[in-house]
Amino acid sequence: MEEDAARFAELIHAKYGNEEDRIVLCNMIMTRVIKDTNITKVQASGIPELIVCKELGFKWNGKTVHGVDAVDERGKNVELKTYKRVQNGNRVSIMYTFPPREPKETDDVYRKRIVEHYRSSPMFKGGHYWVAFDQKKERVLHWSYVKPETVAAEIDAYLQRNPTSKSKNFGGTLCSHCHRCHGVDRLAKQTYVPKGQPKIVCELE
DSSP: OHHHHHHHHHHHHHHOOSHHHHHHHHHHHHHHHOSSSOHHHHSOTHHHHHHHHHHHTOEEOOSOSSSOSEEOTTSOEEEEEEEOBOTTSSEEOOEEEOOOOOTTOOHHHHHHHHHHHHHHOGGGTTOEEEEEEOTTSOSEEEEEEEOHHHHHHHHHHHHHHOTTOSEEEOOEEOOTTTOSOHHHHHHHSOEEOOTTSOOOOOTTO
16 A cells, blocks of 8 residues: 555656645545545545635645634635535534633623634634535535624624633525525625636525
8 A cells, every 4th residue: 555655646746746736636536535434534624725725816824723724815814614514414514613711701801802803813804714615525616705893793792692602603504595504695795606607696585
């Protein structure tokens, strides 16, 4: 197996000089050779982020698992959330895990600190991109841009109702007509699709 890996790697290096292209190719190969295993179990979250960056023209932060996800064409940091339909379900999950609570921090102080983090942190200066994938997490279906102020306001309202919560899921049920989450559409105000793909106008919104 070691010899096969070395031989395949040599062929890939010879054909693809760009490392990011090699990563995307290896992901495409992986989705085609795995049959019974859930692809999410072996697929790093960074690979879909890289695919998004190539689709949207962003610069991917692949050097560390911490820090910003990517930088947009204006040089602003952006937050990327990639998702697909939940296995055997009709919903999606777009999870935000909050920074940890400080010792003896009251609910009100904690909420204000978390809200300010999402409102003004340089990590989110360019906004939030929530990107829907196919089930293999190989192809972008559509994406939504959400302003930092919108995310902060939603988290503010959520923590007022759930002061001890450590996370918020912005996902929800998928529409049977357009196959999008209308809760996401309402927050984003605008849904984008890759070039050449038709945008479905949903009559059920």
